[in-house]
Amino acid sequence: MRNLDPVNYVSPAIHSEDVQRIFSATWQLIGPASRLATRGDYIAVEIAGQKIFVMHTRDGLRAFRNVCRHRGARLLPEGTGRCNTIRCPYHQWVWGEDGSLLNVPFWGDDAEFELSDWALDQIEWRVWRGLLFVAIAPETAFDDQLGDIIAELEGEPIEDYTWVHEERLVFDANWKIYTDNFVEGYHIPGIHPAFHRAIEFEAFETTALDGMVRMTAPPRDGLFYRGKWMWMWPNWTLSLFNGGMNTSRINPVDHQRTELIYNFYFADTSDAAAEARAQTIEGNLQVIREDFEVCLETQKNYASGGYRAGPLSPRHEQGVAYFQERLRASRA
Known part of the structure; x- marks a missing residue:
């Protein structure tokens, strides 16, 4: 291939x-649901440029497009925060x-204007094992998209880990x-x-499954990873290490240009383990950053016209083949 x-x-x-066929149509990992623990807590993010937010309300979680129904302004800044009502910073x-419209100041007389016509656009959300997902216009049932990762993680206590840190990295590819x-x-x-x-490395294995790619390798002494790394269609990952895990979108x-949003979760969140947690996070991030230069230079070669499609290794690149087949199928 x-x-x-x-x-x-x-x-x-x-x-x-x-953006339309993949990112709008699939379930997207937002992060730990625990960050929405109290009424009024919200998370606002972009999904391939599309702004959304999820809020803890009196009736549980609700998810909306982060778009004013009046003139399209952003309602809440990206990140986490707390509010009881949502006020557009543009025209108030x-x-x-x-999501119901409560007040429109300084509007003037307009017999045809009805507050009920201008509620915020809601989107779907799910919480799976402590992880929060949203979908703008889902074309696949949530469990169907998760596929084999459900069974793969069945014996892992991922919902028992406590979220500790988020890191955002941007690079030009x-x-x-x-x-x-x-x-x-x-x-x-x-x-x-x-x-x-x-x-x-000679025992490194890559296996393409339903909705995911699993990579495993026996670790030697001193490696913080446990030797299993997973990618799930279309764009999230989960890697296990001793006493915790990370996820990325x-x-x-x-x-x-691409943004990586990494979240780190640990079983031991005591002060005594703080230095060990910091070392694990930095070790993960060091490995991640090492990929940026080769991705950037590959992007340049693709853009230059100097590259023609080459072969994929049947041993090591079946994950690449699987991902690319899913891309082709999304355009069919």
């Missing part, structure tokens, strides 16, 4: 198709926590270039020499 044609990574038109329209890189271990000897020394900023 051959790699995707480079136009798929550099075309603004194809990126626009990805006010919505309640249920298409989200698919980074995903191609994540779902194979072929690059580990060249790009991650310290990581390579810390695993039994691979989020396109545009057709040539």
